Amino acid sequence: MERQLSILxxxxxxAMRESITAWLQKAGYQVAAAASGEEALGLMERHLYELxxxxxxxxxxxxxxxxxxxxxxxxxxxxxxxxxxGSIESAxxxxxxxxxxxxxxxxxxxxxxxxxxxxxxQRRLLQENLALRRRLSEGECAGFEDLVGRSPAMLEVFSxxxxxxxxxxxxxxxxxxxxGKELVARAIHNRSERGFAPFVTINCGALAENxxxxxLFGHERGAFTGAVRAxxxxxxxxxxxxxxxxxxxxxSTKMQLDLLRVLETKxxxxxxxxxxxxxxFRLICATHRDLPQLIAAERFRQDxxxxxxxxxxxxxxxxxRSEDILPLAEHFLDLYAxxxxxxxxxxxxxxxxxxxxxxxxxxVRELRNVIExxxxxxxxxxxxxxxxxxxxxxxxxxxxxxxxxxxxLAHIQQTLEAHDWxxxxxxxxxxxxxxxLRRKLNRAGxxxxxxxxx
Amino acid sequence: MTPDDRDPPRLTQPGPRVEVVxxxxxxxxxxxxxxxxxxxxxxxxxxxGEPRPDPEEALVANRGQYxxxxxLEELAKGVGAPFRLGVTAVDLCLPFLDYVFGExxxxxxxxxxxxxxxxxxxxxxxxxxxxxxxxxxxVALHETAHLLGLTHCxxxxxxMSFSExxxxxxxxxxxxxxxxxxxxxxxxxxxxxxxx
Numbered sequence: 001m002e003r004q005l006s007i008l009x010x011x012x013x014x015a016m017r018e019s020i021t022a023w024l025q026k027a028g029y030q031v032a033a034a035a036s037g038e039e040a041l042g043l044m045e046r047h048l049y050e051l052x053x054x055x056x057x058x059x060x061x062x063x064x065x066x067x068x069x070x071x072x073x074x075x076x077x078x079x080x081x082x083x084x085x086g087s088i089e090s091a092x093x094x095x096x097x098x099x100x101x102x103x104x105x106x107x108x109x110x111x112x113x114x115x116x117x118x119x120x121x122q123r124r125l126l127q128e129n130l131a132l133r134r135r136l137s138e139g140e141c142a143g144f145e146d147l148v149g150r151s152p153a154m155l156e157v158f159s160x161x162x163x164x165x166x167x168x169x170x171x172x173x174x175x176x177x178x179x180g181k182e183l184v185a186r187a188i189h190n191r192s193e194r195g196f197a198p199f200v201t202i203n204c205g206a207l208a209e210n211x212x213x214x215x216l217f218g219h220e221r222g223a224f225t226g227a228v229r230a231x232x233x234x235x236x237x238x239x240x241x242x243x244x245x246x247x248x249x250x251x252s253t254k255m256q257l258d259l260l261r262v263l264e265t266k267x268x269x270x271x272x273x274x275x276x277x278x279x280x281f282r283l284i285c286a287t288h289r290d291l292p293q294l295i296a297a298e299r300f301r302q303d304x305x306x307x308x309x310x311x312x313x314x315x316x317x318x319x320x321r322s323e324d325i326l327p328l329a330e331h332f333l334d335l336y337a338x339x340x341x342x343x344x345x346x347x348x349x350x351x352x353x354x355x356x357x358x359x360x361x362x363x364v365r366e367l368r369n370v371i372e373x374x375x376x377x378x379x380x381x382x383x384x385x386x387x388x389x390x391x392x393x394x395x396x397x398x399x400x401x402x403x404x405x406x407x408x409l410a411h412i413q414q415t416l417e418a419h420d421w422x423x424x425x426x427x428x429x430x431x432x433x434x435x436x437l438r439r440k441l442n443r444a445g446x447x448x449x450x451x452x453x454x
Numbered sequence: 455m456t457p458d459d460r461d462p463p464r465l466t467q468p469g470p471r472v473e474v475v476x477x478x479x480x481x482x483x484x485x486x487x488x489x490x491x492x493x494x495x496x497x498x499x500x501x502x503g504e505p506r507p508d509p510e511e512a513l514v515a516n517r518g519q520y521x522x523x524x525x526l527e528e529l530a531k532g533v534g535a536p537f538r539l540g541v542t543a544v545d546l547c548l549p550f551l552d553y554v555f556g557e558x559x560x561x562x563x564x565x566x567x568x569x570x571x572x573x574x575x576x577x578x579x580x581x582x583x584x585x586x587x588x589x590x591x592x593v594a595l596h597e598t599a600h601l602l603g604l605t606h607c608x609x610x611x612x613x614m615s616f617s618e619x620x621x622x623x624x625x626x627x628x629x630x631x632x633x634x635x636x637x638x639x640x641x642x643x644x645x646x647x648x649x650x
Binding site (some may be wrong): 013019082107109376 | 517523532547548550551552553554558560600605606607608609610616618620632633636637
């Protein structure tokens with residue numbers, strides 16, 4: 001989580017104070033300035049600065065006296081002392097008194113940048129440390145690698161992952177596209193005894209049948225045109241580990257039969273080969289299709305179905321677990337801000353409401369893409385409606401309610417929409433009783449559009 | 455102050471958006487290179503204006519350098535194109551900094567770039583003239599983007615990243631990262647309209 005440093009410049013010389021402030025603002029830092037040590041302490045009472053750049057020579061309270069006060073009152077604020085060439089001994093005294101560093105006027109730009117980067121790096125480490133400790137102590141957000149969620153549905157998924165990881169049974173993960181089925185499969189693999197062996201994936205929906213066959217089973221040299229050398233298949237590669245068949249609903253019944261044989265005997269042959277090979281792997285499959293329906297339509301083999309879905313893990317669509325939207329968004333903000341090397345922006349209230357109200361047909365993948373894009377276009381440290389405009393949202397400012405009562409009703413309706421009209425959850429978010437919410441709705445004559453209340 | 459607060463007001467009058475002002479003994483070719491780059495890479499109509507002397511008010515006698523902030527104040531005076539970019543051969547500094555390659559009023563009217571240090575590096579003989587001019591173009595584009603309200607960027611290689619050494623100027627690109635490009639287009643549209 002990265003935000004630009006908050007810096008206080010303390011210098012009695014106007015030209016110095018103004019030029020340092022302007023320069024730091026241009027570099028994207030949050031900067032305030034004080035003309036004396038006394039003024040600086042006044043500002044520090046109201047705001048926590050992560051760094052203070054303090055001129056050593058000032059009338060009244062000088063830089064060293066201010067340093068002493070800051071060390072005592074605000075130990076988390078780092079202090080860099082600014083001195084002129086002639087007063088190097090005061091820089092030495094400042095370092096002894098606990099200054100983080102010193103700068104000689106006029107600064108070398110390279111030295112200044114290095115110092116700021118050093119301070120930023122130290123603060124980042126401190127924040128990461130604090131965040132990790134908080135997560136560990138509060139169990140604030142149950143997370144499994146990149147799986148993030150706090151909804152009952154996801155907590156159930158996490159608990160199932162823990163349970164099935166200890167076994168070697170085949171697992172079938174079901175859920176709409178973009179819900180994170182592969183992440184669940186990886187989490188199972190990582191927690192299992194096979195965690196240090198390969199996790200081999202293959203997307204069955206992306207390959208034509210003959211290609212899928214050669215990908216899975218491998219082939220011998222000359223098995224078909226273009227097979228200029230022998231190649232190991234995914235079954236072989238997964239030996240000792242886990243084989244993840246994504247979009248398993250897309251494979252042909254013939255291939256299902258072949259796979260069924262492999263699952264039962266753990267033996268197979270490469271395409272064009274005669275030698276019998278063995279591979280010891282755990283099978284995890286995933287699909288967004290309704291397999292019982294495919295079985296009814298005779299497009300999926302019942303015996304293969306029973307073989308692969310010994311344990312089933314369904315993942316609910318994101319729209320049905322709105323409690324996960326904001327934790328996921330925060331997780332992706334961390335991720336993409338770090339990746340882009342940018343300041344980690346915060347979501348403002350309007351952005352949060354927009355994210356909560358969006359139906360997320362593309363599920364977590366869509367949310368991830370939305371946040372990635374918002375991080376790229378975000379300037380400064382906020383993500384608001386402008387950065388989410390591609391979601392088709394408009395500023396609610398264009399239709400602001402006139403009275404307080406109207407504002408309350410609009411907020412209630414928005415919250416209900418965000419919770420799919422679940423009164424209990426909406427009331428919890430609004431901080432009122434369910435019965436109070438019901439009374440307010442009755443009084444205003446509000447009903448769920450196109451249906452009853454939940 | 456957020457970057458948006460620093461946006462200059464919307465400009466409606468036609469004509470060049472940036473006047474490139476040759477200062478002191480700077481070579482006119484350098485000013486034309488800068489104007490061409492502003493037009494080609496930032497899409498801002500630019501013209502080379504009348505040469506002016508380096509402002510004497512800006513000379514810091516004990517350092518033998520010119521205070522970039524005072525140069526900007528002098529450049530910003532008077533009527534003409536909405537943005538002014540001075541190109542000078544003298545060495546620029548700030549009261550607290552040893553030197554600067556360029557300086558701009560973020561969201562303001564004036565920016566300045568200096569050739570004084572851009573020919574250095576890579577051995578005693580310095581660099582070939584085309585390398586120096588490419589450095590000049592990078593600094594000029596960077597400072598002009600500040601005039602439109604853009605601040606420094608941390609994306610590796612982005613034109614808007616802060617370059618405190620010649621090596622870093624050589625490493626950055628003449629182009630901006632995707633985030634800065636979006637920001638620039640947004641601000642450019644808001645401030646100077648679609649035609650530059």
